[in-house]
Amino acid sequence: MLYSKYCEYSIRALAYLGANSQKKDYLLVKEISDNTNIPCAYLHKIFQDIASNTNWIVSKKGRNGGVTMAIESKKIKMMDIINVCDGVQTIKRCIFGGEKECKQHPTCKMYDNCSYILNEITAFYEKMTLDVIAKMNPF
Amino acid sequence: MLYSKYCEYSIRALAYLGANSQKKDYLLVKEISDNTNIPCAYLHKIFQDIASNTNWIVSKKGRNGGVTMAIESKKIKMMDIINVCDGVQTIKRCIFGGEKECKQHPTCKMYDNCSYILNEITAFYEKMTLDVIAKMNPF
DNA sequence: TTTAAACATTATAAAAAGGTCTTTTTATCC
DNA sequence: GGATAAAAAGACCTTTTTATAATGTTTAAA
Numbered sequence: 081m082l083y084s085k086y087c088e089y090s091i092r093a094l095a096y097l098g099a100n101s102q103k104k105d106y107l108l109v110k111e112i113s114d115n116t117n118i119p120c121a122y123l124h125k126i127f128q129d130i131a132s133n134t135n136w137i138v139s140k141k142g143r144n145g146g147v148t149m150a151i152e153s154k155k156i157k158m159m160d161i162i163n164v165c166d167g168v169q170t171i172k173r174c175i176f177g178g179e180k181e182c183k184q185h186p187t188c189k190m191y192d193n194c195s196y197i198l199n200e201i202t203a204f205y206e207k208m209t210l211d212v213i214a215k216m217n218p219f
Numbered sequence: 220m221l222y223s224k225y226c227e228y229s230i231r232a233l234a235y236l237g238a239n240s241q242k243k244d245y246l247l248v249k250e251i252s253d254n255t256n257i258p259c260a261y262l263h264k265i266f267q268d269i270a271s272n273t274n275w276i277v278s279k280k281g282r283n284g285g286v287t288m289a290i291e292s293k294k295i296k297m298m299d300i301i302n303v304c305d306g307v308q309t310i311k312r313c314i315f316g317g318e319k320e321c322k323q324h325p326t327c328k329m330y331d332n333c334s335y336i337l338n339e340i341t342a343f344y345e346k347m348t349l350d351v352i353a354k355m356n357p358f
Numbered sequence: 359t360t361t362a363a364a365c366a367t368t369a370t371a372a373a374a375a376g377g378t379c380t381t382t383t384t385a386t387c388c
Numbered sequence: 389g390g391a392t393a394a395a396a397a398g399a400c401c402t403t404t405t406t407a408t409a410a411t412g413t414t415t416a417a418a
Contacts, residue, residue: 106395108394108395108396109395109396110395124396124397124398125397125398127396128396128397128398139395139396139397140395140396141394141395141396141397142393142394142395142396143393143394143395144394144395145394145395145396146395146396147396
């Protein structure tokens, strides 16, 4: 698994939101839940977390409430979402278990050897913005 | 995270075993535990699982017992270990959450788009055999 | 027959995933 | 303007998975 389920849900939910919420119209969490196959209550929690940790979405309580994007889809990369949900160090760590700064074994060449593939993965996540995802019709 | 901690431990432990056990000499689980920073009791369980699911290692009870490699280090790839520990589908699934065969959304181009990077990752794990790892002096 | 080792089983802890119920906010209806 | 209903927010709880610890059992060499 490249990232947690929580993170996977966040990506799917934001992609749907970005693709379907035009400026100033709010989508129901229930609707997003139904269309992305994410448990509704869990999705509430996810949106809460995203709302409090980023400026990506705004939510409105009460009748005609819901959630909507606060910034353009093309400004949010998968990499950003992974960083917010799972932490910055999730991707960029040695596949052997250590950190880049791991000095336990000064002669170890593992990180150097896997940095290539880590960079490839990172580059991929950097170029995958929500609008790029939306164009692939995942819903 | 690219794979579970259980899997990471398995890779580290097998790499150590491959690097340090010559034919017919058994290493103590305790020694491997000490040198790889894996909890000793947990490592026992890992070796048990590996022993019963593969033909990679053999263990010997009693005095002068321990574990040793049953096949050559160069024949075991990281990919094999990931498949045994976390299951075959861990790596090769659409980063958007679905399987390759996911036909929920017939127009979705996500898997096609991420297959390139999935292949890169797979190729990397295929070429990383235990003897290649050992040459990097991770211990 | 003692002892050192893997093997086996059970229990515990922590984290991740998900559910339920109550509260608060807000628009709309009367 | 008050009542009502619809929505997110928030608090708390349950389940599942992952990780680890503890303890006893079996094996085999010295």
